[in-house]
Amino acid sequence: MRYIQKLETPDFFITDTNGLVLWDEYSDTFEMRTKKRTLKEYILKEEQQYLCIYCESKITLSPENSHIEHIKPKDVGRYPQLTFDYFNLVVSCEGKCHNEEDDNRKYNCGHNKDNNYDENLFLNPTLVEDISDYFEYETFLENSISKIKIKESSKDLSKAEYMLNILNLNDENTIITKSRYLTLLKFENDVIAENLTDEQIQIWLKEENLPFISLLRYKYPNIINL
Numbered sequence: 001m002r003y004i005q006k007l008e009t010p011d012f013f014i015t016d017t018n019g020l021v022l023w024d025e026y027s028d029t030f031e032m033r034t035k036k037r038t039l040k041e042y043i044l045k046e047e048q049q050y051l052c053i054y055c056e057s058k059i060t061l062s063p064e065n066s067h068i069e070h071i072k073p074k075d076v077g078r079y080p081q082l083t084f085d086y087f088n089l090v091v092s093c094e095g096k097c098h099n100e101e102d103d104n105r106k107y108n109c110g111h112n113k114d115n116n117y118d119e120n121l122f123l124n125p126t127l128v129e130d131i132s133d134y135f136e137y138e139t140f141l142e143n144s145i146s147k148i149k150i151k152e153s154s155k156d157l158s159k160a161e162y163m164l165n166i167l168n169l170n171d172e173n174t175i176i177t178k179s180r181y182l183t184l185l186k187f188e189n190d191v192i193a194e195n196l197t198d199e200q201i202q203i204w205l206k207e208e209n210l211p212f213i214s215l216l217r218y219k220y221p222n223i224i225n226l
C-alpha cells in the first residue's frame with residue numbers, strides 16, 4: 001500500500017452532490033450516474049494513477065471493475081455523516097480482478113472490508129504518510145508468487161496485520177500473488193535488464209501505468225520514485 005495525497009474537494013463534486021443525503025441518490029438517474037462517474041474518473045486520474053487504493057491493481061472506470069469506496073463506512077451506525085465527504089472517498093477494485101475465469105466472488109479490498117473499520121487499527125492510505133513502511137514483499141520463485149509481508153520493524157504489527165486480513169491481500173484462491181510476481185518480472189525484463197536511463201524509466205513507467213507500484217518501489221527504491 002502507498003500513501004495517497006488527497007487533493008482539495010473539487011468544485012464540481014460540491015455542486016453535483018448539493019442536497020443529496022443518501023449515497024444511492026448519487027446514482028438515481030442517468031444524469032446522476034454520469035456525475036458520479038466523473039468523480040471516479042477524477043480520483044483515479046488525479047490521485048491514484050488508475051490503481052486500486054488498497055491492492056494497487058490496475059483498474060478502469062467500469063462498474064464491473066471498480067467502485068467509489070468509503071474508507072469510513074457510510075452505513076447507519078458507522079459514519080453516515082461522511083457519505084459525501086470528499087476526503088473519505090477513494091476508488092477500490094471490485095475484489096475479483098485476480099480471480100480465475102468465471103469466478104465472480106469478491107475476494108479482497110473494499111468489498112471484503114465492507115462495514116469493518118476499526119479506528120484504532122485501520123491504516124488509512126490517505127492519512128498515514130509512511131504506510132509503505134509497514135509492509136515488505138517476499139518472492140517465492142518456486143511458485144512464481146509474491147506476497148505482502150508485515151515488516152518486522154513496523155511501528156505497529158497489529159495494524160499491519162489488521163490491514164492484510166481485512167483487505168485479504170494474499171489470498172491464495174486468487175491469482176493476486178501471481179500477478180504481483182509477473183509485474184515484478186516484467187519490470188525486471190523491460191527496465192532492469194535493458195539498463196534504461198532514469199529518463200527512459202520515467203517515460204516507461206508513465207506509459208505502462210504499472211500496478212503494484214509499492215512492490216517495485218520496495219525492490220528498487222532508487223529507481224521507482226513516482
Ligand SMILES: [Zn+2]
Nearest residue numbers: 052055093109
Ligand atoms: Zn484492490
